Each structure stands twice: as C-alpha cells, then as structure tokens.
Amino acid sequence: MAEKRTDKVTITEVALLAGVSTATAGRVLGGYGYASEEIKKRVKASAERLGYRPNLLARGLITGKTRTIGVVAGDIQSPFYSSILRGIADVARAEGFGVLLTNSDELLARELEAVQLLLEKQVDGLIVAPCDTERSDHLRRALKGGCPIVQFDRMVKGLGADAVTVDNRKASREAISSLIDAGHRRIAILAELERWDSGDISSFIARVTARSIEPTTLFPSWQRLFGYVEAHLSAGIDLDRALIGRVGAYSLEAARLQALHLLRLPDRPTGLFTADGLMTAGAVDAITSLGVQIPDQLSMIGFDDLDWMSFLKPQITAVVQPVTAMGQTAARLMLERIAGSDSPPRHVTLELALTRRGSVSKPA
C-alpha cells in the first residue's frame, strides 16, 4: 500500500507529454528562463493532466536553497515559545517557506543535536533561543559555514548574529520603580535565576552595583533581577537579600514553594514582582492558598501576560511581551539574510508595555 507511489510523476514525463525537453518544461514550471506562450500553455496543461508536483528535494539539492527555516525552541508547549513559533510560521508561510521545528528543553546537548539535524536537512537558516550564552561553538560553526542565524529572547556572547530581544532590564526597573513610587519599600522578586556561572546572587548584586557587568548577554531572568537591583539603587533603598526568591528551576511547584516562603517571612514584603509567567502562576497559587488579598495586603506586578490574568481574581498588572511580534521579527530578519543581506549583525529590541489591572496600591 505504501510502496506504490503513483504520486511520482516527474518533470521528464510532463516534458514527454508536452513534446518538449525537460529543460524547457523546467523553465515553464519553475518559472525561470524563456518560454513561448504556446509552449507554456502546453507544458502547463500536461503538468495539470498528470498531476505534476515538483520535488523540492531535487530542486534544493541543485539550488542549495530549501526554502525551509529551522527553529530551535526551548519547549513549544509553553505559551511563550508557541506564540513565538506562531509568529515565525506566519511570516514563513506568507513567503512560501517551511518551518522545521525542534525543542531543546534548554539543554545544551539537545540544542547541539537539534542544530546538527537541521543543518543536515539543509535549512536556509536557524532561528534559535540559545540555551547557553557562552558555550556555543556549534552556532559559531554554523554561522561560519554560511548558515544565517537569528537569536531570540537571549544572545550569545560575541556571536556575530542577528537577534531579537526585549529590554528586560528597563521594563523590570520601571515596574519596580512604580512599586517604589507607590510607597513600597519591601519588594520581593520571584525569579528563575537558574544558570549563571560567575558566582552567587551576592556577587551578582555587587557587580551590578559596581557597574561591572554587561546585561545584554545575560539570561532574561537575570536581566530582570538586574533591573530590580538598579531600581532599588537609584531610589536609595537598601537591598534585602531575603526578598530575592531564587526558584532555581523552571517549575510551577518550585515557584509556588518559594512564593510561600517569601509570603511567610516575619517581616512580610508589601510588594511582589514575578519575573515570568510561570513564576506569576506559582505566586498566585501561593497567594490564593494563603488568602492574601491583592492589592490590599500585597501589591503585585508580573512579567508576561497570560490569558487568565485578565479575567480571574486577582487580576495581575503585567509587563506584556510582544511574543508573536518577536517571532515575526525574527522570521523577517531571517528572510532578509536568506535573500542575501550581508549587513552587520542587527539587534532588534522590542518595546514592552505595562498593562495595569489594579494589583498595585499603597502599602497598608
């Protein structure tokens, strides 16, 4: 059943039926080179009659272009990545490109494997959320090999490739500042903060204070902590290390536990900033189970906007990432590269918007 591919009608057969050479048939069907009107008509009719479908493998083999974009996401199941992917797919489809998808689960080994597969499949370019901003020789090699790369969400240090990110640091600083402006002095942060090779939280804070750290190649949650620290510094408020909730893993349960811990501190924070959607979910879970009232007993701002935040109590004021636009932008940058642009690496930073929903008030 699966062996009889009646499907396999080639350009040779079309040419034969139309009484022309395969070269001519190719010119008509592929839309390149000359062909008289009469022959065009004949070839098209033959193709139609035989149900001819070009074999893009063969075309790709000779042209060196597959019109396919490879994507390495962290986990498509997450709203963040699936929205990005949607943006990419939309732009790709409009231009007749295909999208080859892989998940890295934020594991370097898997990213390696994925990039390898995509390259072997001869994708025209790679859109990647790199899971390590340092050890990324595989990306460097791909780039050197002529395969354009567009990074999103984070950037590899010194990789000369395009990137689309958001200004996490600024948005976070502004969110914290708005809490400070409302009168809050004890503001907790709940963030993943998983990987950072260069020491612990204290040394990070020290380096932020000393301005001896470059934020662009940090992971988003660190950038958000960066903004948190900066906001405190510029307002002249002392940092309380106990208020920095480092979850250490991208897990709802871990976030919930850490949130419970923060909310049970003897000197409870009056404000809470969650550094991404999952952290917000964990925090809300903890908040409802403790019966803490938003915003009366706790003011809150979260990063990422998830659908339920708008229609459930408590509604959470949130920093909205333009996720779909991020995917679209990445895809557009990629298409330009594929089209041959050899401009120096571009770094597009998208704007973030704060959606106020009344989860912030003066401290009690």
Next chain:
Amino acid sequence: MAEKRTDKVTITEVALLAGVSTATAGRVLGGYGYASEEIKKRVKASAERLGYRPNLLARGLITGKTRTIGVVAGDIQSPFYSSILRGIADVARAEGFGVLLTNSDELLARELEAVQLLLEKQVDGLIVAPCDTERSDHLRRALKGGCPIVQFDRMVKGLGADAVTVDNRKASREAISSLIDAGHRRIAILAELERWDSGDISSFIARVTARSIEPTTLFPSWQRLFGYVEAHLSAGIDLDRALIGRVGAYSLEAARLQALHLLRLPDRPTGLFTADGLMTAGAVDAITSLGVQIPDQLSMIGFDDLDWMSFLKPQITAVVQPVTAMGQTAARLMLERIAGSDSPPRHVTLELALTRRGSVSKPA
C-alpha cells in the same frame, strides 16, 4: 558572507582523503553494506577531520525517504495544539525524525496549501487535524499517492487513514450525568458548534434522538453536544433549547457574551458545561464579572484542563484530555506506517479523566 559555504564538504572529499571510493565512504558513513575495520577507521577519521556532515537532501532524493513528518495543526499558539505538537516532536526526535510544521487556522484553503507544501517537500507522512470532515480530496489523493496520514482530534468521513481521538461523546455524557445525579435539571452547555452542514441545532437534536447520526466524524464540539443530549434523554429530562449556548466561533469574547446571555436567563440554569478550554475561559470571565458563586449558585464542569484552573478561584472540575499522549500516539502510528505497516486503518481512542475540583454541588 552568506555565499561562502565552507560547510560544503562532501563524501567525495572524505573518500579522497581516506583513499577509498565514494561508495565505500558512503557505506561507512551511511552505515549500510560491508566495510573492513581498518577502512571504517580511516574513513571516520577523515570525515571527522574535514567536519563532514551528510546532506540529507541528496540522501532523501535517492532513498525516497526524508525522515521528516509533516504536521498540519489548527493553531500552534493554542495550548491544545502546542501540547499535541510537543508529543509528536518528542517521539519524532527520539527516532531521529524532523517535524515540519504548518497552521491551517481551521481553514480548508490553508490546509490545502499546507498539505501541498509538505508533499512537495517530500515528507514521509502527514499528521493532520482535518478542518473539514467531508471535503478532503487532497487527503485522499495524498493517501493514494502513498503518503501515510494520521488524523487527530477529528476524522474525515470514509478516509481510510489512521486516527487518534478521544471519546468526546462518552465523556460529555458522563459529565452531564454527574450533574444530573447531583440534582440538576437545568444544565446549560456552552460550545463552539461552528460548522455543521446538515441543518440547525434542532434538526441535530432530532437526529440524535432518532439515533440517525454517526458521531465519529463529527467535530468535537458537536460530539460533546451529542453526549449532552444523550444524557438528558436517558435521564428523561426535556431539553430546553434556550440552554444550548452556540458560540459559533472559536473566540474568547464570543464565548464570554454567550455565557453572559445564559447566566442572565430569567430561569437561570443551575449547572453549566463548557465544551472546551476557551469556552471555559469565557464562562469564568462572565461568572466572575457577574459575581456568581461557584458552586453555591452554579455548578460547573469544563472540557479541557488548563493550568490556571487548578490554582485560581473558582477551581473548575474538568474533563482532562491527554493531549501530549495524543500527539505521541499519533507520531507512533505514523512511524509504524513509515516503517511499512500496511495493516488496515487503526482508530485509537484515548481515555478521558474527570478531575473533580469541587465546582459541582447540589442545586440551591
């Protein structure tokens, strides 16, 4: 920059360096046919040294297999499809397969276009959520052309292809029955119910009552309505047409409005069944804005389980679809087909579980 593909080291060069023919090099690197230990070592060393990466296009062209699965989803941005996709991608990755993704947005024209593209890219098989259970000649053609197809979520009438679905009708019937058992007599349903060519709701109910309708090729929301009707019939409860909220579109806002309408009926329902995640979201939005108490003033069961349902008030008892497993199963069926299985079309029906979270009580 993008033109110098230093990447392009072919098997010929490897063979040359190793001092063997391309055929032998191919046998070693491709892992087919004989090769002595000594030559294996030499070839592998040369490949390593040159940084050889096989060109899967060329391999695919000759073998007729690309080790790529094409997926046509409705909208990857939705939690439903992205979870399915995750399941597919996991299984595919484990077997070294790639996943080529497209969105149909449930539009036939787009599905057509997508299938076309995927076939031209010579995918080994198609995993599809067909957007029309009747007009699907493109799928029939693909199948006849030798491209295996696995459907999920819904099935095309008379298409002899594998399928993975859940028993929507049974789960819905049981959910409604449990509301009836709790004492409810006025139970509303909120469902998309967009496309059904053969008439309106009344004629659908009539045909269900007369048992003159085949549920397997209905769209899920119709199957769920089917179960709703059946549960009423078997309990001897008259159906009130006014309680059937047909949203008519897959939209949060439309769902919210329809839910508001239902909740404002003079003789308000005491129970509510929402036929999918988006409907649940719309209903919850309406419920919180009206200040209706769950479960005191309204008992509720929803289809689909979204993360927020577990940690926000009101918690909603829900029918859980094994989404990731659905994707995995679809991928496994596909891989079996690709491996050459020519068994008659298989239809796998996955079990649904009711997760009780206390949104159901006796009517007031």
Next chain:
DNA sequence: TTGTATTGTGAGAACGTTCGCACATCGAGC
C-alpha cells in the same frame, strides 16, 4: 548582404548521495 541583438529551445552536466552490479580475495568443504 552582413552583423548583432533578442528570443526561444535542447543536450548534457551538475548537485551529493545510495544502489546495483561486477569483481576480488579469502577460507572452508569436497
């Protein structure tokens, strides 16, 4: 008439693999 540009067509070589075949070597069994 000749030259030259424009338009149209076909032959045949790519592209980078795998595959069928021929052939060579080796040991074992008779």
Next chain:
DNA sequence: GCTCGATGTGCGAACGTTCTCACAATACAA
C-alpha cells in the same frame, strides 16, 4: 584442485531537478 559462500571494494548509474552552454530562428539596423 575446484567450487562456493562470505566479505570487501570500486565503477557508474541512478534520483529529479536546475543550470550552463550551444545553437537556431527571427528581426532589425548598418
């Protein structure tokens, strides 16, 4: 000694396109 199977290797033809030529026909200016 011979045949036979198992093992190992290379040649050249696929696969289905596009691309580079060569060349023919036509048209128009010199």
